[in-house]
Amino acid sequence: MPSGCYGAASAFVLPPLPAMPQAPSDVSQVLLPFGGLVGREVDLDAFLQTLMDRIAITLQADRGTLWLLDPARRELFSRAAHLPEVSQIRVKLGQGVAGTVAEAGHAINVPDPRGEQRFFADIDRMTGYRTTSLLAVPLRDMDGALYGVLQVLNRRGADRFSDEDTERLTAIASQVSTALQSTSLYQELQRAKDQPQVPVGYFFNRIIGESPQLQAIYRLVRKAAPTDATVLLRGESGSGKELFARAVHVNGPRRDQPFIKVDCAALPATLIENELFGHERGAFTGADHRVPGKFEAASGGTVFIDEIGELPLPVQGKLLRVIQDREFERVGGTQAVKVDVRIVAATHRDLARMVAEGRFREDLYYRIKVVEVVLPPLRERGAEDIERLARHFVAAVARRHRLPAPRLSAAALERLKRYRWPGNVRELENCIESAVVLCEGEILEEHLPLPNVDRTAPPSVTPGAQPSRGDAPADTGLLSLAEVERRHILRVLDAVKGNRTAAARVLEIGRNTLARKLKEYGLGDEPA
Secondary structure (H helix, E strand, O other): OOOOOOOOOOOOOOOOOOOOOOOOOOHHHOOHHHOOOOOOOOOHHHHHHHHHHHHHHHOOEEEEEEEEEEOOOOEEEEEEEOOOOOOOOEEEOOOHHHHHHHHHOOOEEEOOOOOOOOOOOHHHHHHOOOOOOEEEEEEEOOOOOEEEEEEEEEEOOOOOOOHHHHHHHHHHHHHHHHHHOOOHHHHHHHHHHHOOOOOOOOOOOOOOOOOHHHHHHHHHHHHHOOOOOOEEEEOOOOOOHHHHHHHHHHOOOOOOOOEEEEEHHHOOHHHHHHHHHEEOOOOOOOOOOOEEOHHHHOOOOEEEEEOHHHOOHHHHHHHHHHHHHOEEOOEOOOOOEEOOOEEEEEEOOOHHHHHHOOOOOHHHHHHHOOEEEEOOOHHHOOHHHHHHHHHHHHHHHHHHOOOOOOEEOHHHHHHHHHOOOOOHHHHHHHHHHHHHHHOOOEEOHHHOOOOOOOOOOOOOOOOOOOOOOOOOHHHHOOOOHHHHHHHHHHHHHHHOOOOHHHHHHHHOOOHHHHHHHHHHOOOOOOOO
8 A cells, every 4th residue: 555545745754763662651652642643744654654663562562453444345454564574464354363353343362373263374374474472452433333453463571462461452442543533544444334335445456566666656546546537558468557447447436337348459350349339230240139339338437448559540540539529330330329438548569659650540649648657567666566466476376276375485585586577467476376386385496487597687677777778688688578578478388388379368468469479470370
């Protein structure tokens, strides 16, 4: 979750905390330094994180977590926590100690999680942290309604948290609740009760990453989403364009209406027009009744046109009319159909170059790039984002396949950070899935299905760093984007034993697109 999502930022800086001060004897002192800040324009994330620092110090705990309730999904999500390993954790009501507290409504003190059925060990496996003792209490508002859980881990200097600690944390929770009810965060939680279709804590639709490039994109999406402006997403294959398209939709005024995707690369050119605009009865052989297209299906909502660079020129003209006049004609029809939709488009191509080459309409290009969002490739987001994503996928894949979540060894993690990821986040997820399925309790470097060619490659590019234009690829070992794409496609094709349909499915591109790329590589003929 990017900083400042729920609160306005200002120049106010919270006072630094000593590394390990003596715990205050009076729990009322925990919030005393923040009394004048709650209603002011301070960075809410910094406020909550410093608050959790003070709570951990007061309870002599190693870590603390503020969990909040997402009523739409009946889940708790970590809003402020000592979680350097991951950006956010979610548990269902009744799952783990925190989920049990949220469901039962009373405090739980776990002196030893070993053998404790209510303890959710997958979180430790995902983070690499070892929980030895745990205390959690409910957060209630002034009406007594539970809306969160306050949790501390690993009592310092003792084997367990005492009954006195339970009383102290319960008193602190009451103070925290009073403070939170004066913030915009609490209003967001209240809004979620009235609009349960919009999940809380997913401002960017489960997008994981906190690199400077993504933070800038979050700010851009936050500004564009509440409007009806057309958005163009550009980025390499697998960089998350569809996730951001959904983020634009669910955070905008059309969130309750359909989100319809059209993948231009997955459809033959002859069918794209029919897919978008539908057809009238008798428009062609076999058209025995009228069929609406994606624009009509998305009425009131959003149409996501993926790989718009593959759109044939004649269809580009019809799309331009939709953007300008919000009307079109079905295939074989003569009557204009009015439509109310928002358009979000995406492409991995250089549309400006295609315009110069006459392969994309200039007027359409300027119509769709009202708000342009350029997504960075994974290799430019830095090692920390790669680690966050890797740990997330380890846990998610283990759940999907009903397997215990394995540990991620230091050597494997370092290998992941050094790899260049030509297939971006999608390739990382597939890599982790293979490793989770094949490993035995711990993911080692040999479990990662990665080529050996990049073992001497430089680490992930530092955000903002640019290679020298004078450096020749032969001297640096760096590859052009086209060459990286070619090697990745051929590696996938080899892995599926030449099955082009399977390769297209793994690459998540259309089979026609794959065939076109292979033709560019001099491999255009189908295998016998």
